[in-house]
Every structure is written in structure tokens, then in C-alpha cells.
Amino acid sequence: MADLKLDQFLPYRLSVxxxxxxxxxxxxxxxxxxxxxPEWRLIAVIAEGPGITQQALxxxxxxxxxxxxxxxxxxxxxxxxxxxxxxGDRRSHLLALTATGRLLYDQVAPKALELEAKVLEQxxxxxxxxxSAMLDRIEAAASEVAPEGVGAD
Amino acid sequence: MADLKLDQFLPYRLSVxxxxxxxxxxxxxxxxxxxxxPEWRLIAVIAEGPGITQQALxxxxxxxxxxxxxxxxxxxxxxxxxxxxxxGDRRSHLLALTATGRLLYDQVAPKALELEAKVLEQxxxxxxxxxSAMLDRIEAAASEVAPEGVGAD
DNA sequence: GAAAAGTCGTTTCAGTTGAAACTATATCGC
DNA sequence: GCGATATAGTTTCAACTGAAACGACTTTTC
Numbered sequence: 001m002a003d004l005k006l007d008q009f010l011p012y013r014l015s016v017x018x019x020x021x022x023x024x025x026x027x028x029x030x031x032x033x034x035x036x037x038p039e040w041r042l043i044a045v046i047a048e049g050p051g052i053t054q055q056a057l058x059x060x061x062x063x064x065x066x067x068x069x070x071x072x073x074x075x076x077x078x079x080x081x082x083x084x085x086x087x088g089d090r091r092s093h094l095l096a097l098t099a100t101g102r103l104l105y106d107q108v109a110p111k112a113l114e115l116e117a118k119v120l121e122q123x124x125x126x127x128x129x130x131x132s133a134m135l136d137r138i139e140a141a142a143s144e145v146a147p148e149g150v151g152a153d
Numbered sequence: 154m155a156d157l158k159l160d161q162f163l164p165y166r167l168s169v170x171x172x173x174x175x176x177x178x179x180x181x182x183x184x185x186x187x188x189x190x191p192e193w194r195l196i197a198v199i200a201e202g203p204g205i206t207q208q209a210l211x212x213x214x215x216x217x218x219x220x221x222x223x224x225x226x227x228x229x230x231x232x233x234x235x236x237x238x239x240x241g242d243r244r245s246h247l248l249a250l251t252a253t254g255r256l257l258y259d260q261v262a263p264k265a266l267e268l269e270a271k272v273l274e275q276x277x278x279x280x281x282x283x284x285s286a287m288l289d290r291i292e293a294a295a296s297e298v299a300p301e302g303v304g305a306d
Numbered sequence: 307g308a309a310a311a312g313t314c315g316t317t318t319c320a321g322t323t324g325a326a327a328c329t330a331t332a333t334c335g336c
Numbered sequence: 337g338c339g340a341t342a343t344a345g346t347t348t349c350a351a352c353t354g355a356a357a358c359g360a361c362t363t364t365t366c
Binding site for chain 1 (some may be wrong): 157158159161162163164165166167168169170171172173174175176177178181194197198200201213214215262265266268269271272274276280283285287288290291292293294295296297298
């Protein structure tokens with residue numbers, strides 16, 4: 001049997017690194033903007049293309065519809081996002097940033113890119129491309145091994 | 154301002170991929186061995202070097218001491234791990250695998266490596282080395298940005 | 307055109323997590 | 337030595353998460 005060292009076990013390494021990065025970003029967003037991760041993810045996607053349903057947001061952010069629902073409510077209550085009736089389908093609404101929301105986004109986005117840059121400046125251009133491609137392939141392989149879900153190790 | 158697309162944002166990609174991989178592994182372990190991730194992590198580290206305290210396990214697995222405590226209790230109750238008194242320091246115990254635990258480990262470890270292989274077979278040898286090195290550097294950078302913790306994005 | 311089946315979003319509930327408080331033991335400072 | 341401080345591990349509690357049940361609306365089927 002080949003030797004199993006936790007420290008060299010890819011799923012473990014991936015989980016640890018991801019959690020580290022996530023914690024850094026989550027802390028920064030919360031402190032600077034009072035945003036949780038699900039909220040910030042919604043804002044990022046809504047900014048890309050306004051007039052989007054929660055169901056589409058769930059697909060785009062890979063978050064559960066419950067998480068999307070709660071994040072959307074929080075953003076609406078805070079006046080950052082507005083719901084317009086969806087004439088084509090009255091079960092859903094179309095979400096868009098309010099003026100305030102857009103203002104916040106214009107602050108959040110550069111900050112996000114700045115934080116990402118701090119992490120990415122460890123890698124040269126070629127490495128970044130390679131990393132991205134590897135992540136794609138790893139994700140695809142993992143999806144085959146087990147169908148779905150959010151998990152632990 | 155440079156464009157921010159969630160899909161290309163590294164912390165998000167990392168989180169999604171890590172969660173995917175984690176979910177795949179967690180499901181497999183639970184189904185095959187009835188082990189949760191914290192439990193399996195403890196087993197892996199205890200197998201590497203028996204006679205270890207929970208505090209050391211926490212460092213080795215980067216898990217909270219509460220998580221370690223609960224996982225250790227579960228393993229002891231299940232008869233997979235035994236606690237020996239630590240003569241040098243009676244606040245702690247020294248944990249080791251029981252015979253049953255060792256037997257289970259001998260099944261779990263190859264399965265873990267097999268699952269990892271399924272994911273890693275997407276990458277050639279050079280890529281694996283590169284990925285590992287990049288993860289190290291990314292983790293280090295993230296640790297600088299924000300000190301500690303487990304998080305979200 | 308109305309019953310059956312499906313989908314969007316919310317609410318409820320049970321499980322998991324970690325911060326903080328606590329107990330027991332150990333070490334430090336004098 | 338012994339009171340003050342620190343550490344190992346457990347328990348408690350509040351927050352977060354997602355599965356399942358639900359309500360509202362839509363589509364399909366006959």
C-alpha cells in the first residue's frame with residue numbers, strides 16, 4: 001500500500017487552502033462592507049447581468065436556493081437590490097442592483113480584485129493559466145466520482 | 154476598474170472546486186466506513202504516529218479543538234481509538250488506534266488514495282508538483298492577508 | 307378547461323460548526 | 337510552596353446550512 005500522509009493528500013490540501021483563502025476574504029468583506037459571502041456573490045452576479053431570477057442566481061453561484069433566498073432578502077432589506085415583477089412568470093422576480101447597490105458594488109469589486117491579486121501575485125502568468133485549467137479538470141473529475149453537493153474533505 | 158467575473162475569481166473557483174472534491178470524498182467515506190471527515194482525518198494522523206494528544210491532532214489536521222474532541226469521542230465510542238493516560242501531563246491523553254481501528258485504517262487508506270488518484274489522473278506528474286507548490290504559496294499569501302480561521306469565499 | 311404534475315421561492319427543522327465559558331491540571335513568579 | 341496565570345479538553349450556546357414540507361403559480365395532459 002502506498003503511504004498515506006494527510007499533508008500530501010490532495011483533497012485535504014485543497015480544503016485547507018480554500019478555507020484559508022475563504023476566511024481571509026470573508027473577514028475582509030464583512031469588516032469593510034458588512035457583506036457575507038452569499039450576499040457578495042449575488043451582488044457580483046447581479047452586477048454582471050441585472051434582471052435575473054433567484055433560480056438563475058443559484059445556478060451561477062452554485063449555491064442552494066435557500067441560501068440564495070436568504071441572501072436576496074438581506075440585500076433587499078438593506079436597499080442594495082430591488083425586485084421587479086417577472087411578467088413572464090409570476091412565481092419569480094427579477095433582481096437588479098439599486099443605485100445604492102451599484103455604488104457599493106463599485107467599491108466592492110476593486111477590493112475583491114485587490115485581495116485576489118495579493119494571493120495571485122505569488123504566481124506568474126503561466127502558472128495562473130495552468131492553475132485555472134487544473135481546477136477545471138479536477139472539478140470535472142470530482143463531479144464524476146460523486147454527483148453533487150457541498151462538503152468537507 | 155478591471156472586470157470582475159465571479160466565474161474567473163480565484164477564491165470562488167477554489168471554493169467551488171474544493172467543495173466538490175470534499176463532497177465526493179465525504180460521501181464515499183460515510184457510505185463505505187461510516188466515517189465523517191474529522192474522524193477520518195484523525196485516523197490518518199494517529200496511524201502516522203500513535204500516542205498523540207488531541208492538541209497535536211488539532212495542529213496536524215488544522216481543525217478546531219472542539220471538532221477534534223467530538224471526533225475523538227466518536228472514535229473511542231466506536232472502539233477504533235483508545236486513550237492511554239499521558240503520564241507527563243494528566244490533562245491530556247495519548248491516542249492510538251485499537252486493533253479494530255488499525256484494521257479499518259488498512260481499508261480506508263487505499264480507498265483514500267484510490268479516490269485521490271481518480272482526481273489526480275487528470276494531471277501529469279509535472280502538473281501535480283506544480284499544483285502542490287502553488288497551493289503552498291497561495292496558502293501562505295492568504296495567511297498574511299488575514300490571520301486565521303475557516304471560512305466561506 | 308380542469309386535474310395532475312412541475313417549478314420558484316419561503317419557511318421549518320435538524321445537523322454541524324466554532325466562540326466562549328468551564329473544569330481539571332500544569333507552570334510561573336515570587 | 338502557593339497564589340496567579342496558562343493550557344488540554346469538554347460543554348454550552350448561537351449562527352449557518354441544506355433537506356423536506358409548503359404555498360403560489362405554471363405547464364402538461366387528457
